[in-house]
Amino acid sequence: MRIFIDIGHPAHVHYFRNFIKIMEAKGHTFFVSARNRSIIHYLLEKYNIRFWDRGKGKNNILGKIIYMLVADIKLLQKSIKFKPDILISFASPYAAQIAWVLRKPHIVFDDTEHTRFAPFLYKPFSKVILNPSCYYKQMGRKQFRFNSFTELFYLHTNYYIPNHEVLSLLGLNNDEKYVLLRFVSWKALHDIGHTGLDFDVKEELINLFEKKGYRVFISNEAEKTEPFLEKYLLKIPPEFMHDVLKYAYLFISESGTMASEAAILGTPVVYINSLPLMGYLQEEQKHGLLYPFSSSFGVIKKVEELLSFPDLKKTCQTRSQTLLFGKIDPTGFLIWFVEEYPTSLKILHKDPEYQIRVKSENSKDKGLKICSRCILDTTVSDILFDEKGECQYCKIHDEMERLHPLDNSSKQGINELVAKIKYHGRKKPYDCIVGVSGGRDSTYTLYTAVKLGLRPLAVHFDNGWNTEISVKNIKKICEKLNVPLYTIVADWEEFKDLQIAFLKASTPDADIPTDYAIYSVLYEVAYKEGIRYILNGHSFRTEGTSPISWTYMDPLYVSSVHKRFGEIKRFKSFPHMTFVKLIWFLFVKGIREIRLLEYIDYRQKEADQILMSELDWEYYGGHHHENMYTKFFQSYYLPTKFYIDKRKTELSALIRSGQINREEALKEIKSNSYKNEPETVAYAISKLGITQEEFNKIMNEPIKSHSDYHTYLELMHILKWPIKIAARFKLVPQIMYLKYAK
Numbered sequence: 001m002r003i004f005i006d007i008g009h010p011a012h013v014h015y016f017r018n019f020i021k022i023m024e025a026k027g028h029t030f031f032v033s034a035r036n037r038s039i040i041h042y043l044l045e046k047y048n049i050r051f052w053d054r055g056k057g058k059n060n061i062l063g064k065i066i067y068m069l070v071a072d073i074k075l076l077q078k079s080i081k082f083k084p085d086i087l088i089s090f091a092s093p094y095a096a097q098i099a100w101v102l103r104k105p106h107i108v109f110d111d112t113e114h115t116r117f118a119p120f121l122y123k124p125f126s127k128v129i130l131n132p133s134c135y136y137k138q139m140g141r142k143q144f145r146f147n148s149f150t151e152l153f154y155l156h157t158n159y160y161i162p163n164h165e166v167l168s169l170l171g172l173n174n175d176e177k178y179v180l181l182r183f184v185s186w187k188a189l190h191d192i193g194h195t196g197l198d199f200d201v202k203e204e205l206i207n208l209f210e211k212k213g214y215r216v217f218i219s220n221e222a223e224k225t226e227p228f229l230e231k232y233l234l235k236i237p238p239e240f241m242h243d244v245l246k247y248a249y250l251f252i253s254e255s256g257t258m259a260s261e262a263a264i265l266g267t268p269v270v271y272i273n274s275l276p277l278m279g280y281l282q283e284e285q286k287h288g289l290l291y292p293f294s295s296s297f298g299v300i301k302k303v304e305e306l307l308s309f310p311d312l313k314k315t316c317q318t319r320s321q322t323l324l325f326g327k328i329d330p331t332g333f334l335i336w337f338v339e340e341y342p343t344s345l346k347i348l349h350k351d352p353e354y355q356i357r358v359k360s361e362n363s364k365d366k367g368l369k370i371c372s373r374c375i376l377d378t379t380v381s382d383i384l385f386d387e388k389g390e391c392q393y394c395k396i397h398d399e400m401e402r403l404h405p406l407d408n409s410s411k412q413g414i415n416e417l418v419a420k421i422k423y424h425g426r427k428k429p430y431d432c433i434v435g436v437s438g439g440r441d442s443t444y445t446l447y448t449a450v451k452l453g454l455r456p457l458a459v460h461f462d463n464g465w466n467t468e469i470s471v472k473n474i475k476k477i478c479e480k481l482n483v484p485l486y487t488i489v490a491d492w493e494e495f496k497d498l499q500i501a502f503l504k505a506s507t508p509d510a511d512i513p514t515d516y517a518i519y520s521v522l523y524e525v526a527y528k529e530g531i532r533y534i535l536n537g538h539s540f541r542t543e544g545t546s547p548i549s550w551t552y553m554d555p556l557y558v559s560s561v562h563k564r565f566g567e568i569k570r571f572k573s574f575p576h577m578t579f580v581k582l583i584w585f586l587f588v589k590g591i592r593e594i595r596l597l598e599y600i601d602y603r604q605k606e607a608d609q610i611l612m613s614e615l616d617w618e619y620y621g622g623h624h625h626e627n628m629y630t631k632f633f634q635s636y637y638l639p640t641k642f643y644i645d646k647r648k649t650e651l652s653a654l655i656r657s658g659q660i661n662r663e664e665a666l667k668e669i670k671s672n673s674y675k676n677e678p679e680t681v682a683y684a685i686s687k688l689g690i691t692q693e694e695f696n697k698i699m700n701e702p703i704k705s706h707s708d709y710h711t712y713l714e715l716m717h718i719l720k721w722p723i724k725i726a727a728r729f730k731l732v733p734q735i736m737y738l739k740y741a742k
């Protein structure tokens, strides 16, 4: 295949260099025309790409129009000789217009929404317009969005390996932190009338960085540099630029492309540019990697705030992993697209998701690592993989499956269990307790208990966040199953205080006040009513095991967070389960917690059917969305602040238990992202009674984990063996040993 590529900007060299290299190796031939800018020519030579110089270009509009006509004629002569089969460019009017004259297809890339002039010049003459998925402008029929960033043409882990040597080139000592500033010349067509940082702010920033002990480097696009800035100028070969960005502690940028590169590489960026914010920068902003400003105003304050975060760089590295999750390798995609064109276009029109498969066929994804069996990935910070690429949570599943097999022994097991429960409750009004939330799992547990002939007492803990559907569900099911309901309503002021304390603690397990209260309430009621058995709706087959870095809970942890961040010093009514009480309940009173659903072949879809038809139960949409706080927490707080998608644990469990396949689960995670409803967030803020400012502070607080507070985790490791034995004798749940102590 004969391919014509036009290059007008240094970034374009990076976009196409891997493509050219791989395609040449496959036997394709290229003609590359390049605008005359020293850095473009330098890079092309550096990457060993032969090119033809198409002249310098002008900076004013009239000059640009004249240049375009002249360049068109010159390029047309060249291309008539070259006879291309296809032309490719990044928003190049020349390539588009020549293609049109030659009656050959032109594939154009663009990720810059605010350029009006360029699309006007290339759009009518191009066959396909390829935009990254975050590009928000509608380009009509010719548009196709690929799920990636243009920067990944060269920064994808298939191509980019960070070079540590740059640090010695910069003359840095070990662990010396540096900040990079990038100023642009404001001469590009779309820059006309726009500006960035004021000079005095540049000066103030540099003084601030130096005062705080950061080395400062400046990269300046303009030919002239103010004398004050000269000594900071970066003096390294341009091919090291991405490494400088990669290792910088903070990046101050007027350039959109470099801002995006830094964000992708996990370096936080303060971006100053009065142009409208482009789609890719918006996406990076959403992930907490980029802080945009339209003028100098507020920049210093933001920089000071960022520098005060203890683990800024580490946090941003995790954020960039999440930003890049599921993004395809655009070079691999382009290779397939060009080689198969025009069939490739037809395939994509029919099935846009096909691009994911292209990626896996073309390249090895070395980005975010996903378990080879389930879909848990390295967003779970404690994840470990074995030589087959399976995670430890899959192993926990297998161990649980071994302990709770669904065969004849399970039928016998459940019969024995029911007999035991009945025996211990024979002289009492109830023989077991079932905690109910109105959701699927707890409802089905209650339903199953009744079907098995047990006499449960339903207990509901109302934390004040119930949805209307869940209230209706609880009422309906208890009436239909003829089970008495005991509701404990939380003291709102106390409960709210604990919820806010956990938000301020900045850990991903900030929803445990509810779980913890439910847990305590169930034991308290069991104790008071003299009931030995608590049945809960957990099952490793449908809910999975929540990774310890995502959810951790113990009495000491709850009280240490409350002590540090709570406003109400002593709780009067909050159900607090102390360690001593727990020991008393478990070992003296012999209260047992049973995961009833683990004894039966519990399948979500079938359960829904049964509950809807027999109990008139209503689905509430989304995992655990029966509660407004859980909804806010799982669909907004966790994904936005921690990049945690809790559906991964549930879908992983369903994969392991054969209820869905891995492809379906991956598709679900990618395509059907949580509906981020602003009203859910507004509701949560107003209900908690905090201001928007306080909430923003919570969202921007650096990420912590349970290990930053006092917990019993260490004690549990010490008591590993007693816990193992207790679990063997079913005194404590098996999962307690497998997850916490082992």
Ligand SMILES: [Zn+2]
Residues within 6 Å of the ligand: 371, 372, 373, 374, 375, 376, 390, 391, 392, 393, 394, 652
């Ligand atoms: Zn796994």
